[in-house]
Amino acid sequence: MSLIATLKTALKRVLRPEPKPLTDFEYRTLPWIDKKEADIDAFIRQYGRKNDFPYDLREKLQFWKENGYVILEKAIPDSWLDMLWSEVEEVFTNNDKYAIKIQVDLPEYTGRSVQIAKDLPQNVINGQYIKVIDFHNSSVAAKKIMLHKSIASFLEAVFGDRVIAMQSLFFKYGSQQATHQDFAYVVSENPSHLAAAWIAMEDIHIDSGPLFYYPGSHTNQKFNFGNGIFFNGQSARDPNDFARFIEANCTALGQQRKTLLIKKGDVLLWHAALAHGGDAINNPALTRKSFVCHYSSQNAYRHHRQKPDEEPVRHTYNGADVFAHPFLKDHEDLFKGGEDL
Ligand SMILES: O=C(O)CCC(=O)C(=O)O
Secondary structure (H helix, E strand, O other): OOOOHHHHHHHHHOOOOOOOOOOOOHHHHHHHOOOOOOHHHHHHHHOOOHHHOOOOOHHHHHHHHHEEEEEEEOOOOOHHHHHHHHHHHHHHHHHHHHEEEEEEEOHHHOOOOEEEHHHHOOOHHHOOOOOEEHHHHHHHHHHHHOOOHHHHHHHHHOOOOEEEEEEEEEEEEOOOOOOEHEEEEEEEEOOOEEEEEEEEEEOHHHHHOOEEOOOOHHHHHOOOOOOOOOOOOOOOHHHHHHHHHHHHEEEHOOOOOOEOOOOOOOOOEEEEOEEEEEEEEEOOOOOOOOEEEEEEEEOOOOOOOOOOOOOOOEEEEOOEEEEOOOHHHHHOEEEEEHHHH
């Protein structure tokens, strides 16, 4: 580099220094409910959807603030889940017809873990360590369940803003994923405006590798990957370091690990920073069918993450949106069974 170019680069650094890596959520950007002064009663008085709830909203919001999660029982009708699962099963059975994305977390797929259904052998796509990515783009039923009134109205209250669904995953078997907090992996423009739903597609058996979680862990100190709180290609530390740090913190704070043994149609909603993971599968014959969705808010997720320079096409249900896939246009709503739901 010439002397002039070196001087120009140095000058630029002085005038516009690199932003410091984030080591925590910025307090001023937190959802209202995460702030110290949050007044739940005042929020409910002015919340337009306060009559949408078949339970005491005040109690649930208070529980969320203290524990970082809530469970909504019998939130989604069985018939909706059966319709959706039959579509997912069609992809597993006739995978050669579909270009739907599948994540394969098997050692032999290291470095090429995102595949498309038609490229996978039957024994792989029907086995463990498989996640169907963003199936909601291909299915009306998945969109309607992802943005079901029970989920959209509660998360709208939590964010104090319109809900935008960001991404989704289907699991047929337990994930056996190490303990983590989602904000490190699912990143919106404002990382604290993130929440997730775990929708049970069947009754969950203790030996099937259920989800586990640590109530109260959403306010614990954040892990630093060496380049801040997000895991990416520049991180010096890895998901195993992340898991060890989180578990040590939870143990030190006396936070007890809980196992999610919910029934078909029940939904766990959790905070961006709730520590959780997938337990070991003790009986490989058992499925653990679940639909996991991640959400942000209108102010924090304004564009599809794969096409940030374009105004997204929106699908709207129950006052919440999900963006159409910007590239896989021929796959959008390929499965239309949900139109009658
Ligand atoms: O369902 C599981 O076992 C893990 C799901 C999960 O942790 C996630 O998607 O963030």
